[in-house]
Ligand SMILES: Nc1ncnc2c1ncn2[C@@H]1O[C@H](COP(=O)(O)OP(=O)(O)OP(=O)(O)O)[C@@H](O)[C@H]1O
């Protein structure tokens with residue numbers, strides 16, 4: 001790169017962010033998660049700027065945006081997973097049905113029990129399939145055999161995995177295929193009967209067929225659960241979500257009904273992104 | 280290609296050089312890394328040769344020591360006759376004095392051989408006859424060497440081996456010799472004598488020892504009463520009366536046992552054996568002093584195997600005799616295994632908990648780094664320093680306090696206030712704990728972050744995550760650390776000499792007397808046994824084969840301990856294996 005080009009980058013003004021555009025679809029049952037003026041810093045660098053999103057109850061909300069824009073950071077803030085990181089600072093507030101998530105008095109463990117989380121890479125525990133599914137119950141100290149058995153079946157059926165594994169419940173979960181492992185993780189996430197399911201690119205390690213199964217699953221689960229899903233796959237966001245939030249460099253650019261956002265985006269940046277001009 | 284690149288870099292126009300640069304194809308030797316491969320292969324081969332050589336040597340000497348050797352009868356130039364087991368030959372340079380004593384032909388032969396001669400080491404036994412049981416015989420002094428039948432090698436309770444003839448025995452006072460002394464008669468008498476010795480041993484070391492143990496307990500009880508109530512108080516007087524009454528009972532029992540023993544001893548005296556060495560001198564011993572006897576030159580394969588098996592069996596199951604150079608090492612095997620297991624039981628929780636705190640809970644920073652570096656450096660402290668610390672801190676300070684608090688009636692003789700199994704195990708635990716800490720930290724940090732996050736996301740607390748996810752997952756790695764610690768601990772001798780290992784322990788650390796496990800007792804250890812037999816005994820020539828045998832046994836024990844630990848680890852590991860999609 002020539003010297004003049006580098007200087008040009010140096011001099012170019014930081015991008016100006018207009019206030020986000022909102023045209024989201026409202027749920028009849030109200031707001032599940034309310035993210036208010038939420039900012040987050042990793043040490044000195046700010047990763048999230050004044051995020052305001054109302055996640056509607058029983059709906060699927062997709063988070064999209066180019067790599068590094070803060071989708072995972074936002075999602076992991078919702079169940080305080082970011083607490084594990086040193087030098088992390090937040091301002092603003094998130095409320096779960098009116099109860100604040102941030103603050104000294106918040107019981108983080110109780111909070112996490114109301115939120116299931118599915119990670120980008122399937123992370124089954126080195127235990128049997130059944131033990132994996134009932135892990136949230138084990139953590140709660142449930143020992144009643146019948147209850148556990150019922151939870152195993154119910155959760156595995158819920159994750160559309162029951163028929164494939166019902167004969168090998170006592171074998172190691174690590175013997176499952178990648179797609180099966182991811183559905184097992186979904187089963188584990190819903191076994192604790194949470195209100196909200198957080199999914200961070202749940203299909204990125206899967207083949208198209210496994211992806212389809214998980215999308216179908218999300219379709220079935222919504223209504224009972226409020227789902228927030230991070231995805232890089234625009235088609236996927238279009239297929240499964242009701243509302244979509246588009247983020248860029250830590251800012252929320254547009255938050256709206258998925259069909260509207262993908263067909264007639266209101267913000268210029270969103271249009272550039274979904275038409276594939278950058279990102 | 281290389282030419283282009285070179286000419287390009289040679290020109291002043293850098294831009295052109297860059298556009299014309301091509302990566303040269305092929306590669307030179309250094310780039311392919313072949314010399315490093317040779318180096319690595321060489322290093323491996325060198326290491327393997329040393330290890331294989333060492334193990335082969337231990338195996339060879341360890342396995343051949345107990346095989347019966349033939350007895351040679353050597354007639355010397357001066358007409359003397361000696362009988363012994365030839366052990367090895369070597370070339371040596373006779374001194375001028377030795378040469379002067381020989382005749383001209385011998386001197387010339389040696390001179391022709393550049394001043395060298397050959398000599399053979401014979402194990403003569405018969406320490407009680409000659410005052411020495413090994414002898415070098417130069418070849419030029421041996422007139423005639425033969426292996427006659429009928430020579431007997433006797434392993435004895437005392438005085439080491441006897442080589443010669445059994446000329447007579449007395450059974451119940453009547454003498455049997457000459458043709459009447461058939462092998463059958465001798466064997467029957469010997470079996471009977473050994474059985475009698477067994478009975479005597481049982482009475483003296485078993486039942487009388489029990490009585491003594493109880494008497495000692497009573498004495499301590501009386502002493503305790505004095506300490507608790509004060510002399511002359513009603514409590515003390517009552518306790519003393521009770522103790523006196525029970526002591527009298529025990530005393531009566533003791534008297535009967537002693538009488539019984541006396542009768543057996545009288546019988547012993549009436550059953551003797553007469554040994555006649557090759558030169559004709561004789562000595563008389565109790566018949567039961569014979570451990571085993573056989574005619575070395577007439578054994579055949581079956582007979583040799585039987586002797587070999589019997590010697591191994593005695594070695595592994597019996598107590599030592601003859602200042603540890605003969606007999607068995609059963610107490611040392613027991614002591615080694617028990618000490619290693621107790622050490623593992625101590626070091627495992629200690630190391631794992633420390634590592635857990637360091638890795639999972641402590642705030643990572645300067646202080647934790649310093650602690651970690653210190654722990655790693657502890658592994659480099661000479662082990663004898665741990666021995667000094669163990670003696671000073673564990674035995675004298677800790678043990679002394681325990682004695683003062685709980686066993687005042689036994690003072691001034693120490694109970695815990697001296698070296699013992701517990702203090703040895705603790706000292707070695709301290710010595711090996713860095714290994715466990717480092718391995719555990721390693722294993723903990725190898726647990727993927729995604730697993731922890733998965734568990735936390737399920738609403739598990741940090742402790743639940745560690746308990747259910749992290750520890751099981753790290754268990755094989757922790758076991759590896761423990762295996763290393765065990766191997767290190769089982770082979771350690773120096774610190775043990777200060778904190779509880781003895782040459783000959785009067786009692787095992789476990790017995791049938793309450794509370795069964797006596798961890799305060801001193802114990803025997805194979806490692807120390809090797810040192811003691813090889814370097815501290817009267818006759819290093821006699822001890823040498825035992826060094827190899829004991830080394831072999833120690834290696835096998837460490838191997839067995841490790842193999843069982845590895846088996847456990849692999850069972851743990853299998854649970855976590857699976858396809859990685
Ligand atoms: N632990 C951390 N420490 C410091 N900075 C971090 C940390 N995690 C993320 N970041 C930074 O925060 C910003 C947002 O990261 P985040 O992982 O949320 O992006 P993302 O939108 O999920 O990207 P992707 O689509 O690639 O997953 C990035 O600039 C990243 O470098």
Ligand SMILES: [Mg+2]
Nearest residue numbers: 071072073200
């Ligand atoms: Mg991400």
